[in-house]
Amino acid sequence: MAATPVSFSYKETRAVSNQLQQPVTAMKGIGAERALDLASLDIHTVQDLLEHFPYRYEDYRVRDLSEVEDGEKITIIGTVYGEPVVRFYGKKKSRLTVKIVVDRVVVTAIWFNRQFLKQQLRAGREIMLSGKFERARLQMTVSEHHFLDSNKKTPQEGSIQPVYSTNANVQVKQMRRWVADALKDYGDKVEEILPSYLVQKYKLAPRAEAIRNIHFPDSVAGGKQGRRRLAFEELFLFQLKLHAYHAVNRRASDGMTQNILLSQVQEFIRGLPFPLTGAQERVVKEILGDMQAEYRMNRLLQGDVGSGKTVVAAIALYATITAGYQGALMVPTEILAEQHYTTLQDLLTPYGIELALLSGSATIRQRRDILAGLQSGLIHIVVGTHALIQEDVYFRNLGLVITDEQHRFGVEQRRILREKGMHPDVLFMTATPIPRTLAITAFGDMDVSTIDELPAGRKPVETYWVKHDMLDRILAFISKELDKGRQAYVISPLIEESEKLDLQNAMDVHAQLSHYFAGRYNVGLMHGRLPSKEKDEVMQRFSGGEVQILVSTTVVEVGVNVPNASVMVIYDAERFGLAQLHQLRGRVGRGAEQSYCILIADPKSEVGKERMRIMTETNDGFEVARRDLELRGPGDFFGTKQSGLPEFKIADVVQDYRMLEVARQEAADLISQPSFWVGPEYAPLRHYLKRDEYFLEKIKD
Numbered sequence: 001m002a003a004t005p006v007s008f009s010y011k012e013t014r015a016v017s018n019q020l021q022q023p024v025t026a027m028k029g030i031g032a033e034r035a036l037d038l039a040s041l042d043i044h045t046v047q048d049l050l051e052h053f054p055y056r057y058e059d060y061r062v063r064d065l066s067e068v069e070d071g072e073k074i075t076i077i078g079t080v081y082g083e084p085v086v087r088f089y090g091k092k093k094s095r096l097t098v099k100i101v102v103d104r105v106v107v108t109a110i111w112f113n114r115q116f117l118k119q120q121l122r123a124g125r126e127i128m129l130s131g132k133f134e135r136a137r138l139q140m141t142v143s144e145h146h147f148l149d150s151n152k153k154t155p156q157e158g159s160i161q162p163v164y165s166t167n168a169n170v171q172v173k174q175m176r177r178w179v180a181d182a183l184k185d186y187g188d189k190v191e192e193i194l195p196s197y198l199v200q201k202y203k204l205a206p207r208a209e210a211i212r213n214i215h216f217p218d219s220v221a222g223g224k225q226g227r228r229r230l231a232f233e234e235l236f237l238f239q240l241k242l243h244a245y246h247a248v249n250r251r252a253s254d255g256m257t258q259n260i261l262l263s264q265v266q267e268f269i270r271g272l273p274f275p276l277t278g279a280q281e282r283v284v285k286e287i288l289g290d291m292q293a294e295y296r297m298n299r300l301l302q303g304d305v306g307s308g309k310t311v312v313a314a315i316a317l318y319a320t321i322t323a324g325y326q327g328a329l330m331v332p333t334e335i336l337a338e339q340h341y342t343t344l345q346d347l348l349t350p351y352g353i354e355l356a357l358l359s360g361s362a363t364i365r366q367r368r369d370i371l372a373g374l375q376s377g378l379i380h381i382v383v384g385t386h387a388l389i390q391e392d393v394y395f396r397n398l399g400l401v402i403t404d405e406q407h408r409f410g411v412e413q414r415r416i417l418r419e420k421g422m423h424p425d426v427l428f429m430t431a432t433p434i435p436r437t438l439a440i441t442a443f444g445d446m447d448v449s450t451i452d453e454l455p456a457g458r459k460p461v462e463t464y465w466v467k468h469d470m471l472d473r474i475l476a477f478i479s480k481e482l483d484k485g486r487q488a489y490v491i492s493p494l495i496e497e498s499e500k501l502d503l504q505n506a507m508d509v510h511a512q513l514s515h516y517f518a519g520r521y522n523v524g525l526m527h528g529r530l531p532s533k534e535k536d537e538v539m540q541r542f543s544g545g546e547v548q549i550l551v552s553t554t555v556v557e558v559g560v561n562v563p564n565a566s567v568m569v570i571y572d573a574e575r576f577g578l579a580q581l582h583q584l585r586g587r588v589g590r591g592a593e594q595s596y597c598i599l600i601a602d603p604k605s606e607v608g609k610e611r612m613r614i615m616t617e618t619n620d621g622f623e624v625a626r627r628d629l630e631l632r633g634p635g636d637f638f639g640t641k642q643s644g645l646p647e648f649k650i651a652d653v654v655q656d657y658r659m660l661e662v663a664r665q666e667a668a669d670l671i672s673q674p675s676f677w678v679g680p681e682y683a684p685l686r687h688y689l690k691r692d693e694y695f696l697e698k699i700k701d
């Protein structure tokens with residue numbers, strides 16, 4: 001670790017920040033009870049309160065009605081005119097209306113279920129109303145009102161007010177008051193955390209000003225500036241932490257240096273049935289570089305479907321063997337294990353390498369032999385499902401673990417490896433590409449390699465979106481392709497998340513197609529409930545060409561490689577996510593022939609239709625991912641909370657994507673400078689890092 005402890009004068013700022021670290025009870029009006037309420041919102045200190053940012057604003061600036069657009073939420077001031085009218089409907093519902101004169105225009109104000117206001121709405125009283133305005137009918141549905149002649153303060157008039165996330169214990173109005181008090185008493189104690197060169201370079205508002213403005217913007221522009229500054233800070237600090245983690249981790253000594261015999265690896269690459277693409281060459285270099293270095297590789301390899309990740313994996317596995325280590329390849333399904341095993345065997349056995357497949361269909365004896373072979377080192381490479389690592393498997397000398405489909409795998413497995421006392425280099429492969437910066441954001445401490453080029457000669461898959469009533473034409477189309485000697489996948493309808501029903505559907509489609517193609521072509525059936533042996537058989541008959549049509553549930557989704565298949569038909573395509581559709585489509589177009597993907601779908605929603613359009617418009621997985629992200633937002637995109645994508649308070653990784661990139665670059669640059677670890681100007685940033693236990697001991701000052 002490069003950080004050498006130095007001492008410097010930091011007393012002044014420390015003292016200031018300490019004031020912000022005081023519990024909220026240091027503020028007047030907040031006693032123990034209110035402090036508990038705030039604690040339920042995870043607000044404990046004055047700083048927490050200042051950093052409890054609003055998620056939107058209420059605009060109380062009084063507007064001129066002639067400039068207001070239909071449906072806008074606005075604030076007006078007027079005089080009550082005439083008698084209020086209450087009408088009851090349903091069991092307990094009511095509608096209260098009254099006329100309000102605003103600049104000689106008569107507006108009808110409407111309250112729902114507020115009949116008790118009737119008494120207060122006396123003619124002549126001046127009132128401020130906020131709500132949604134319907135232009136044509138001159139009508140406002142009121143969400144908030146204040147009588148201006150009452151003694152109660154109506155502080156909002158003419159201002160933009162923050163709206164905070166609160167709960168049953170704390171009201172928004174109360175929160176506004178507390179934040180305002182905190183700003184008044186402590187606002188000037190907020191210190192800058194970003195180095196001044198960044199503040200200048202990106203013309204960022206100073207931190208104290210930004211915080212003031214994000215709560216109570218002095219103008220729309222001021223609010224925007226505040227938001228921009230704080231979003232940048234948030235993204236920058238996040239990236240800084242990742243890079244610092246990375247840097248510290250790389251210096252930790254639990255990795256291994258693999259002495260790869262590069263000339264042998266080169267020879268192996270020359271012996272492949274095809275030249276590597278430029279992108280494959282580049283990622284091979286990145287991976288081997290990591291393996292040779294003393295730190296532990298922790299790398300994500302992403303590439304579009306069919307971009308040739310498997311061969312890159314084979315090269316890395318070969319390389320680890322030249323250095324005297326063993327390798328493991330883990331995949332999500334048995335079918336895939338089988339397939340990768342065959343591919344690797346073809347590539348590696350000519351070089352005298354011993355491979356084993358650890359599958360569910362192995363006999364007890366076979367399994368015992370394999371385990372013994374791994375422990376003695378006689379077996380160099382083992383292929384299996386993710387269960388491989390959890391079980392009683394021990395290696396003599398494990399150097400490299402490659403796992404396919406990163407999003408189903410990760411942290412937990414790394415922990416298991418660690419607990420087994422193994423520190424192999426780890427490579428994760430995924431065919432669900434996402435923009436690079438997002439990948440780094442989501443997958444935290446990993447390096448990312450990207451294959452962004454397909455092997456030469458690939459023709460893009462032609463994709464069509466059709467309605468269910470076109471089934472006859474689809475069947476005729478499949479027939480025509482089969483007559484040319486090709487094969488087809490038919491993914492059966494997905495009705496709901498019930499394996500049993502899905503299976504029933506697959507069986508129905510299988511029966512239907514068997515009937516249609518009877519005497520001409522063979523139709524196979526594949527689903528998750530088949531015993532692994534039968535799965536293997538079905539798959540082998542399909543890849544051998546004996547079966548021409550494979551009806552399947554989505555078990556073929558990941559990684560299956562039968563280059564002669566040129567048609568992919570997907571029933572109920574609207575029920576699948578875009579990433580999954582793209583994966584399924586990726587099962588065809590893997591050979592030199594023109595391939596086709598037919599999506600059968602009747603989507604009801606606009607978003608559903610847009611998804612079908614995206615599929616027909618682009619064949620590029622990165623583009624599909626980008627548009628998916630736009631359509632759904634990042635939370636949904638990554639599916640589960642386990643995705644690791646952090647939830648930002650202010651920044652929005654889609655909207656602020658450019659900023660994320662900039663912040664990332666700046667963080668990387670700063671971390672790579674030795675002065676970061678010692679320079680006094682970076683002390684606030686180091687203190688920020690040290691709030692994380694991981695860095696507590698590792699950063700000294």
Ligand SMILES: Nc1ncnc2c1ncn2[C@@H]1O[C@H](COP(=O)(O)OP(=O)(O)OP(=O)(O)O)[C@@H](O)[C@H]1O
Pocket residue numbers: 274275276277280303304305306307308309310311430431455456558559560561563586590
């Ligand atoms: N450089 C290359 N030139 C020509 N063909 C290649 C090249 N690299 C790989 N291939 C072939 O392309 C096909 C797809 O490769 P591979 O199965 O490795 O893709 P993948 O990236 O793993 O895709 P998926 O994620 O869809 O499984 C294979 O048949 C493979 O032999």
